[in-house]
Amino acid sequence: MNSTLIVEAMHELVGATGVLDSAPDMAPHLIDWRKRHTGRAACVVLPRDTAQVSKVLAWCNAHDVKVFPQGGNTSVCGGSVPDASGNSILLHLAKMNRIVEVNADNNSMTVEAGCILADIQQAALDADRIFPLTLGAEGSCQIGGNIATNAGGTNVLRFGNTRDLVLGLEVVLADGRVWNGIRTLRKNNSGYDLKNLFVGSEGTLGVVTQASLKLYPRPRxxxxxxxxxxxxxxxxxxxxxxxxxxxxxxxxxxxxxxxxxxxxxxxxxxxxxxxxxxxxxxxxxxxxxxxxxxxxxxxxxxxxxxxxxxxxxxxxxxxxxxxxxxxxxxxxxxxxTEANGREGMGLTHDIAVPTYRIPDFMDAANQTLAEHYPAATQVVVGHMGDGNLHYIAMFSHEYWASVEDKAGTQLALSHRLYDIAAGMGGTFSAEHGIGSLHVPEMSLYKDANEIALMQQMKQLLDPNDTMNPGRVLPARAPVASASAAH
CATH class of the missing domain: 3.30.70.2190 (Alpha-Beta Plaits)
Known part of the structure; x- marks a missing residue:
């Protein structure tokens, strides 16, 4: 569809102040913070409430306009910027930043998806509680993005990933329907736990608009x-x-x-x-x-x-x-992370292995780096308690500028390291997610039946592929027959 028509429709749905369509206003939203992933869009849409999100998604779904949700734009996997088509919208929830309720007696908090993580942490402290999700980007990342990527951070060892901190969700589906799953119960066995479909789905199944979160007593x-x-x-x-x-x-x-x-x-x-x-x-x-x-x-x-x-x-x-x-x-x-960006070109790998295998992984990874990439320096930071290592091959800016096939070099290095992790029962993506960067790895390192199940969920909830296309899932995945399962 023509970009002008898309912009006009968005103006009607959310008002003139809810749409950015000039190049300067859109620019910060169309490139990731590390300046490695860029995209294009007809406009950036900033809804004020769930009702507006619902109208926007319903219209886009009916008119085959793709929607790319964005939180604080702190992704390192290309998951927070649109594709290159230019005929899509970028849905940004910054205006939906209310803390709806803090209930210290229930150790819970309900917030809108555009709330900055640091603001949520402070609201919990003000009630003599803590919200234990903590990240280097907590001053700018939004809770909706944290939920969409199942963010980890430095407190996973004690409190778990974001998934373990979510009690309930409100989600707008691709066709505009609103699922109100805002609950603060710790136990609820009444059917499928739908919220966990959306935690970690990276905006491919719908848009989280509100969340009920788990609080903990403030340590003494x-x-x-x-x-x-x-x-x-x-x-x-x-x-x-x-x-x-x-x-x-x-x-x-x-x-x-x-x-x-x-x-x-x-x-x-x-x-x-x-x-x-x-x-x-x-x-x-x-x-x-x-x-x-x-x-x-x-x-x-x-x-x-x-x-x-x-x-x-x-x-x-x-x-x-x-x-x-x-x-x-x-x-x-x-x-x-900020320091690494200034130091050089760091090719970061978000692997996880069983904690006791960390030395084995390091030995094999260092040998690979020395043998195939002698210009790189091994740089490591990680959440050792849960086996998650950010293994970084750091190249100087000058050396990296001289590399002719940058994409091929990065892919070959990554797969060598991912093969090592997979051989130890590990994963190529522990907490950063898939985005657009790691879609090829899904086919290489995930079971075909597992991908097929994910594709079927996507088909059920978003048959028109409206939501965040090209992210998380391969374009096609084999669907195993009943006989092939035996």
């Missing part, structure tokens, strides 16, 4: 430490010991390589090195308890680390003695 005591070790094997072993020593209290367990640590200090403003001599590997540890005080839990943590320190396994350790020191340690971790 916190301890944060960064420990240094010589090998990744030692880091994993220390992590496993801490998990056993602090069940229910271990909130964060992050792995950082020396290369990543130094990049973060080099490029992140206000970064401070807490060590006299930077260790080869660092583990950022955080405990949170419902009783006691900071000093008591810090003492317990120090006592737990003492045997490894005395044995020389831990070569150095820093236990935060104040809120500022705790913030300084986390500052290093939370700014790695």
């Amino acid at each position: 005591a916190t301890a944060t430490a960064m420990i240094g070790v010589d090998t990744v094997h030692a880091a994993v072993q220390e992590g496993l010991k801490l998990q056993a020593a602090f069940p229910g209290e271990l909130v964060g367990l992050e792995l950082i390589s020396r290369s990543e640590f130094e990049i973060s200090l080099r490029h992140a403003a206000k970064g401070r090195n807490p060590f006299d001599a930077t260790p080869e590997w660092m583990v950022l540890v955080e405990l949170a308890a419902s009783s006691g005080d900071d000093e008591a839990i810090a003492t317990r943590l120090t006592d737990a680390l003492a045997p490894s320190f005395e044995a020389g396994v831990i070569v150095d350790a820093v236990v935060a003695a104040s809120a500022q020191q705790r913030a300084d340690l986390w500052h290093i971790r939370h700014h790695v």
Whole structure:
């Protein structure tokens, strides 16, 4: 359909202030924050409420206009920008940013999908509760995008992914129908759990417009430490010991390589090195308890680390003695993505393997890098407690500019690393999602019957392929016959 007609229709549905159609106004929405994925659209549509979202989707579905939902545009997989057709709309929910209800007695909160994650966290704190999803992009990412991608972050070890924090959803389907699944119950066995179809679906099945979220009591005591070790094997072993020593209290367990640590200090403003001599590997540890005080839990943590320190396994350790020191340690971790972008061209791989296999993966991955990509530096940061590693092959900007087949180089490297992870029972996408970048990997690493089931769900809920086409699922997937299943 002609772009002018699309823009006119959107003006009628949401009003002139709800449509951006000039090139300067649209530009920030048509490129991802890392400047690696770009797209085009007839306009950006900013609905004010669920009713407007419903009207927009119904019209687009009836007129074969594709819809690309966008949250805070913090995707690293090309999932937050439209395709190159130009005859689609980009649906942005920034105006739908109300915190509808905070219920401390029920440990729940209901919010609109355009709420910034940091604002949700603060609203929970204001009620003496926490919403434990925490990410480096929490100051700009929106909860609808977090839900659509089943975002992970640094607290997954204790609280789970976003999926584990969602109690209910309101979703507008591709044809404009509204499913009101806003509930705050912890137990509800009345049929299929439909909300989990949409968590992690990356906008391919519908648009999340509201969510009921799970809150937790605010911790009364916190301890944060960064420990240094010589090998990744030692880091994993220390992590496993801490998990056993602090069940229910271990909130964060992050792995950082020396290369990543130094990049973060080099490029992140206000970064401070807490060590006299930077260790080869660092583990950022955080405990949170419902009783006691900071000093008591810090003492317990120090006592737990003492045997490894005395044995020389831990070569150095820093236990935060104040809120500022705790913030300084986390500052290093939370700014790695921004710092990496300034350092060079980092080809990031969001793999996960069973935690105890992390050293095995690292050995094999490092060998692959040394053999096939000697110009790259190994840079690693990850959520060690749940086996999720961001394994980055860091090339200088100058070297990467000289690479002729950039796409082919990236694909070959990625598949070498994904093959290693898959061989250890791991995955090529632990928390970043699929977007448009990893659609080919779905066919390579997912079971054909699994993809076929996903395709059938897509066909049922979005038969016209209106919602976020070209994302998550391959264009075609084989549908297994009944006989082939035996």
